Amino acid sequence: MRAIIFVLLLLIGASGCIVSVDPRALDETVNVPVENTPVENPPVVNPPVVVPPTTPPVDTNLVTPPVAPPVTPPPTVPATILLSKTQVAAYSAKKDCWVIYSGSVYNVSSYTSHPGGNVYVPYCGKDMTKAFNQQGHSTKADKILSGFLLGKVGETIPASSV
Numbered sequence: 001m002r003a004i005i006f007v008l009l010l011l012i013g014a015s016g017c018i019v020s021v022d023p024r025a026l027d028e029t030v031n032v033p034v035e036n037t038p039v040e041n042p043p044v045v046n047p048p049v050v051v052p053p054t055t056p057p058v059d060t061n062l063v064t065p066p067v068a069p070p071v072t073p074p075p076t077v078p079a080t081i082l083l084s085k086t087q088v089a090a091y092s093a094k095k096d097c098w099v100i101y102s103g104s105v106y107n108v109s110s111y112t113s114h115p116g117g118n119v120y121v122p123y124c125g126k127d128m129t130k131a132f133n134q135q136g137h138s139t140k141a142d143k144i145l146s147g148f149l150l151g152k153v154g155e156t157i158p159a160s161s162v
């Protein structure tokens with residue numbers, strides 16, 4: 001009798017060893033339904049840090065300091081002018097014409113309507129007294145001439161009056 005029971009137990013044990021397990025049953029116990037799966041937060045991805053471009057450091061040893069341009073002093077303008085014969089001689093052109101008449105200096109540079117034409121031009125920078133008188137000019141000519149008076153020969157006048 002014991003032998004029979006022993007054999008039965010062996011058979012039962014053996015049959016338990018070969019009992020196949022339905023995999024779906026295992027899945028039900030192991031796997032969690034999808035809808036119940038807790039949603040995990042997506043990993044936080046930090047944006048890349050953009051480093052602004054930087055200008056290369058300046059080597060101050062290679063940079064020459066700016067050189068200030070030379071300061072040119074303004075031309076000095078004399079405040080006064082001496083009406084000497086030498087000074088008059090410097091104005092011997094038609095457009096820059098000074099003449100001496102009876103001891104006075106005249107700037108006739110702007111006199112462009114001489115009825116006698118350019119006959120007076122050779123006297124620019126010189127004394128024209130003799131030539132002017134020889135022509136026998138009228139008092140009208142005298143008045144025109146007096147309008148160009150600068151001063152007497154040897155007199156010092158302000159440069160602004162020229």
Ligand code: HEM
Pocket residue numbers: 099108111114115116119120123128131132135136137138139140141144145
């Ligand atoms: C720069 C100062 C001069 C002035 C302001 C001047 C002015 C005049 C004027 C106003 C006249 C018209 C006639 C009269 O009103 O007498 C005239 C005529 C004349 N001038 Fe002069 N004159 C000047 C210099 C000279 C000189 C230096 C000469 C000689 C080289 C000269 C020769 C003449 C001649 C030949 C005429 C006559 C023209 C004609 O009859 O058609 N002038 N002048």
